[in-house]
Amino acid sequence: MSDSESGYRPEFVAALQLFARVSEAMHARGFQRPILVGGAAAELWSTGAVNTGDFDICTTRQPELEEEMQRLGFVRPSGAGAMLKGWIHPELRLGFEVVAEVPMDGNVDAAHIRLVRPIGGGGLFRVVSVEDLIADRMGQYASGAAPDRLGQARVLLGLHPDADMAYLERRIREESAGDYGVKDIL
Template sequence: MSDYRPEFAAALEIFATVSEHMDAQGIRPPILVGGAAAELYSGSTLATGDFDVIARQDAFEAALRAHGFVRPSGPGMLTRGWIHPDLQLGFEVVGSTLLDGLADLDRVRLFDAANGAQFLTIAPEDLIADRMGQYASGSAPEMLEQARILFGLSKDLDLHYMERRIREETGNDFGVSDLQI
């Protein structure tokens, strides 16, 4: 994990430990999505301030508490997520189903953290499609550039699958050709 900024690499290690804690309890581990997945796949070219995950919320939050995470409180603090005292990154459950069931769970990838623990993350094709969907909504114009960066950095993408997923996420308005500059 040496290609990443130090605080992100440290957060990945803790996330992997929490993931293995859940797996050891027979609970499906969380799946990393959003900005943290974009940072992971881009080698910290894209940076994030939080870790969004798909997980069973009660189990994930219990695992976070067991590993020293706290819910921030007080004036000016957001209370949706959790933080670890040693990290500057927050963790938050954003759903229980990966991309509303449209993503192929067989494509979820397993990563090894530097501490030897493992964690799951969204497939790059689905992450790019999600970025394109956010762009197409008009609410996040910067997501087109993120999708293009991820597309340019990713290897061995399944372009047929990604085309279908981008079309699903964008109401058929965009496709793989929109990623090419």
């Protein structure tokens, strides 16, 4: 299947492959692979139905991750209007940023972190489960700051009807301070 047949944008596929190379380099050094969260995870799990401009990453080894990113050509943006916390790869124009050491304040069940290979190869990387991602979207929706996240949660659940509903219910309740559950996105 080609990238265009998969639903993913070519630059997103290239970014996933590059992230997988960084992940493999971290693994080769004896460190845990970083975990993809946020918008890029939403784009991955939605097969491109949700688009993002950045890759949010969790790792306990940020200096080592950044060393590996530099080895693969990532640079810190500079100049007016540039994001100063993250990295970009000049060929991709997608931002990469370490947002935390662990996903979702450590509330993610480690058994629900997935190890995946991007289309076209390039190694393996870790990503939060679709259930945790849906819960994250519902937590953002519950905050009142991101009303569009309810739609993203619905798209994600619609694409993954085989989701672990008991785990999803628990995680949505945790992320939304008990205000929402699975029934709110069906």
